[in-house]
Amino acid sequence: MERDLRIDLIRGYAMITICINHITWLLNKTYVTGFKIPSITHYGYSSAAEIFFFMSGCMVGLVYLNKDNSSQKLLNRAFHLFKTNIFLFISLVLVGLLLSSYTLSHITYLDYFYNNPTSSFINFIMLSYTPIFTDLLFIYTLLLLMSVPIAFVLEKSTKSFLVIIISIYIFSQFFPNFKLHNGAADSGLWSFNVLAYQFLFMIGILFGSKKLIYKLFNAIEKNTLTLCLPFSLFLFALVIKRYDILGFNDTWLIHKGNLGPLRIVHFFVVLSCLISGIHLLKKFKKSSTFLGIALIGRQSLSAFITSVLCAYVSLGFWLMSSQSPYLYLFLVLTSLTVMLIFSGIIDYKKKYNLSWFGFLPFKKKKSMICKLDQL
Numbered sequence: 001m002e003r004d005l006r007i008d009l010i011r012g013y014a015m016i017t018i019c020i021n022h023i024t025w026l027l028n029k030t031y032v033t034g035f036k037i038p039s040i041t042h043y044g045y046s047s048a049a050e051i052f053f054f055m056s057g058c059m060v061g062l063v064y065l066n067k068d069n070s071s072q073k074l075l076n077r078a079f080h081l082f083k084t085n086i087f088l089f090i091s092l093v094l095v096g097l098l099l100s101s102y103t104l105s106h107i108t109y110l111d112y113f114y115n116n117p118t119s120s121f122i123n124f125i126m127l128s129y130t131p132i133f134t135d136l137l138f139i140y141t142l143l144l145l146m147s148v149p150i151a152f153v154l155e156k157s158t159k160s161f162l163v164i165i166i167s168i169y170i171f172s173q174f175f176p177n178f179k180l181h182n183g184a185a186d187s188g189l190w191s192f193n194v195l196a197y198q199f200l201f202m203i204g205i206l207f208g209s210k211k212l213i214y215k216l217f218n219a220i221e222k223n224t225l226t227l228c229l230p231f232s233l234f235l236f237a238l239v240i241k242r243y244d245i246l247g248f249n250d251t252w253l254i255h256k257g258n259l260g261p262l263r264i265v266h267f268f269v270v271l272s273c274l275i276s277g278i279h280l281l282k283k284f285k286k287s288s289t290f291l292g293i294a295l296i297g298r299q300s301l302s303a304f305i306t307s308v309l310c311a312y313v314s315l316g317f318w319l320m321s322s323q324s325p326y327l328y329l330f331l332v333l334t335s336l337t338v339m340l341i342f343s344g345i346i347d348y349k350k351k352y353n354l355s356w357f358g359f360l361p362f363k364k365k366k367s368m369i370c371k372l373d374q375l
Helices: 005-028 048-063 070-099 102-108 110-115 117-125 135-156 158-174 194-209 212-220 224-243 261-280 288-298 300-320 325-351
Strands: none
Touching: 005 048, 005 261, 005 288, 005 300, 005 325, 048 135, 048 194, 048 261, 070 102, 070 110, 070 117, 070 135, 070 300, 102 110, 102 300, 110 117, 135 158, 135 194, 158 194, 194 212, 194 261, 212 224, 212 261, 224 261, 288 300, 288 325, 300 325
């Protein structure tokens, strides 16, 4: 299956934005205010997280569904993400020990582990303890497990599929605290409600399996009117949020953890803007900037792991240094560069089927996951 550059660019944009937002959020926890690199969150009701949940589901629909033994492949992918998150957790623990900062450990919940390593690790495996940002891969793991039976329903009836995921989403809105437990968090709960975010993930699966994502591309790229309409809606949402014209700000409608319904609407506006922007700038698709963004989108799992590690390291350097706006920009740009370089290494490794040890030829046949990496 040939990759679609537009999908990689959208995923790459989301991953870059997530990296910037993670660093900004962590540094902001030190109560140092100042210049922040703006993202779509500043201009509307949704964030890059919604884009990535949807696009990850879309890739599941494109790669796995309507294929032989799809359920087993989804289970294998879920287990792979689970193991990857354990590797990320161990790496973050080592980073925390090397930086040796109480503030860093407290902000990231690593102090919970350092105080009782054995029980904390068991809690991590049992999904009842997650340091900052490590809950995201567990969420994807759970969503992949959920997609096995729900995808089976989709193959039989699209209407039944929609009834199930909409019902689960409605339940999450009436019971917003029905979340997984996180012993280290002040609230005692996970930041994201899995039952709410399954909606975007499953809708993504629908768009991928039924090839609706390509119909969306074609519909928006059809003419000048459809290309400009998303930007008009985006500006309309910007004005409404900025001046709180409709009184939506600080209401459940835009709650991030529970994926308020207005966030879903705004996400589709942002997605349409991205599709329009990519089409309008299609003459630059071979430029180094576009290819770099697409590379990160293509190797999204590796990019995410790198971005989280860079966010923790950035916080450590921030706490040890002058905490100036220039340092903030330096940490962000350095993290993005490292993420790009590592994504390039992984891409090269997979392209030529090489092993890590000396980049020697690896004789095992490429799997579908190697061909189309997706979170």
